[in-house]
Amino acid sequence: MSGIYIHIPFCKQACHYCDFHFSTSMKKKDDMVLVLAKEIGMRKNEFSNEIVETIYFGGGTPSVLSNEEINFLISEVYKHYKVIENPEITLEANPDDxxxxxxxxxxxxxINRLSIGIQSFYEDDLKMMNRAHNSAEAKKCLEEATKYFDNISLDLIYGIPGLSDEMWRQNIQTxxxxxxxxxxxxxxxxxxKTALSKLIQTGKIAEPQDDVASNHFMILVEMLQKNGFIHYELSNFGKENYFSKNNSAYWLGKKYIGIGPSAHSYDGEKRGWNIANNSLYIKAIQNxxxxxxTETLTVxxxxxxxxxxGLRTIWGVSLERIEKEFGLEYLNYLQKQSQKFLxxxxxxxxxNILKPTPKGKFLTDGIASDLFYLEK
Structure with missing residues (x-):
C-alpha cells in the first residue's frame, strides 16, 4: 500500500514558529490547483503497480482551498491511480476556516479525517504564535466537527514560554x-530565519526551556495514556483504530508520492523533493x-x-531486520553503540526489538543520532 501527499503552499498569515514552505499571497492559487492536478497525472507511472491507501492534504493550510478545489484534486487521484475501497483522506485545517x-x-x-491545527486553547499563546484563529474559534470548530466527523486529530504545542504545568494540563483536558x-x-x-527566532533574539519573547518541554511531555504521556490513548509515535497518540495511516506509512518505510512545491517522495530506494518555489514550480509543470x-539512498x-x-514508534527497531536487511556489520555496530543507553x-x-524506555522517550532523536552509521 502507498500514499499520496498533496502540499497546499498557502496560508492566511505566517505563524511565528513555522519554517514550512508557504505563501501568504493567494494570487497564484487558481494556477496552483491546476498544476497540482497536472502533476498528479504526470507521475502516475511511478505507482503503476501500487494501490493508494491514503491521500493527505498538508501545507501550508489546505483548508484555504474551496471544497470544489479539494474534490477536484481527489478526483484526479482516482482518475490516474488505483485506490483502495475506503482510503484514509485527511485534510489539515485551521479553526478559522x-x-x-x-x-x-x-x-x-x-474527506473522512480532519487534522485541526489548534496548538493551544489560550489566547496569549495563540497571539504569541501569530495564529489566525482565537480560542473561541478553536472550541467552536471542535464542537461542530465532532458532530459530523468521527476521525479527528488535533495539534497541540508544548514548551511555550509562560505555559505553566497546570495550564498545559488544562489544554490537554480540553x-x-x-x-x-x-x-x-x-x-x-x-x-x-523564523519570526520566532528574531523575537527571541531581540528579547521580545523568552526562549523555550528544555526542562519545561520535557516536563510537559511527561504530563502529556501520562494524561493521554490514562485516557486510553496509545503512544504509537514520539509525537502522536491515538485511540485504538485511530492511528494516522498516512503518517504510519512514512514511519514504516512505505512508498509515497509528494505532489506540489517542496513536497517529498520516497520509493524505497530513492528520495525526491520538488522545488520549494511556487512560481518556478508552476512554470515547470506548465512546461x-x-x-x-532525487537522491539514491545508500545502505x-x-x-x-x-x-x-523505528525508535520513534511503538514498533521499535527489529534486530532481526537489521541483520537481514543491512548485514552483520550493521547489527554489531548497533549493539555496540546501544550499550551505554541500555x-x-x-x-x-x-x-529482539530495540525501543526507548519511558525514561528515554523524550531523548529519542538524540539517542538515534548516536546510533547512526557514519560512512568512513
Whole structure:
C-alpha cells in the first residue's frame, strides 16, 4: 500500500514558529490547483503497480482551498491511480476556516479525517504564535466537527514560554473533553530565519526551556495514556483504530508520492523533493517538466532512517531486520553503540526489538543520532 501527499503552499498569515514552505499571497492559487492536478497525472507511472491507501492534504493550510478545489484534486487521484475501497483522506485545517457550514460541506465530501491545527486553547499563546484563529474559534470548530466527523486529530504545542504545568494540563483536558481520538503534540522549536527566532533574539519573547518541554511531555504521556490513548509515535497518540495511516506509512518505510512545491517522495530506494518555489514550480509543470531533485539512498542512509523512525514508534527497531536487511556489520555496530543507553535505562531490548524506555522517550532523536552509521 502507498500514499499520496498533496502540499497546499498557502496560508492566511505566517505563524511565528513555522519554517514550512508557504505563501501568504493567494494570487497564484487558481494556477496552483491546476498544476497540482497536472502533476498528479504526470507521475502516475511511478505507482503503476501500487494501490493508494491514503491521500493527505498538508501545507501550508489546505483548508484555504474551496471544497470544489479539494474534490477536484481527489478526483484526479482516482482518475490516474488505483485506490483502495475506503482510503484514509485527511485534510489539515485551521479553526478559522472551519465554520459550521464548511464542516457540513466537508462531511459530504470524500474527506473522512480532519487534522485541526489548534496548538493551544489560550489566547496569549495563540497571539504569541501569530495564529489566525482565537480560542473561541478553536472550541467552536471542535464542537461542530465532532458532530459530523468521527476521525479527528488535533495539534497541540508544548514548551511555550509562560505555559505553566497546570495550564498545559488544562489544554490537554480540553482536547479530551471533546472526545478527540488522535492528538499530535510537538515542543515549540525555534527554527532559524523564523519570526520566532528574531523575537527571541531581540528579547521580545523568552526562549523555550528544555526542562519545561520535557516536563510537559511527561504530563502529556501520562494524561493521554490514562485516557486510553496509545503512544504509537514520539509525537502522536491515538485511540485504538485511530492511528494516522498516512503518517504510519512514512514511519514504516512505505512508498509515497509528494505532489506540489517542496513536497517529498520516497520509493524505497530513492528520495525526491520538488522545488520549494511556487512560481518556478508552476512554470515547470506548465512546461511539462517535473521540478524534482532525487537522491539514491545508500545502505547506511536506509539503516539510519530505519533507526530514526523505528525508535520513534511503538514498533521499535527489529534486530532481526537489521541483520537481514543491512548485514552483520550493521547489527554489531548497533549493539555496540546501544550499550551505554541500555545501561542507563534509556533503551531496552525485548523480543529482539530495540525501543526507548519511558525514561528515554523524550531523548529519542538524540539517542538515534548516536546510533547512526557514519560512512568512513
Amino acid at each position: 472551519l465554520s459550521a457550514e464548511r464542516i457540513l460541506e466537508l462531511s459530504k465530501s470524500p 482536547a479530551l473533553d471533546f472526545g478527540i481520538p488522535h492528538i499530535s503534540s510537538y515542543a515549540l522549536t525555534v527554527e532559524p 511539462d517538466e517535473l521540478p524534482i531533485e 547506511s542512509d536506509r539503516y539510519n532512517e530505519y533507526i530514526m523512525t 545501561k542507563d535505562d534509556l533503551l531496552s531490548i525485548e523480543n
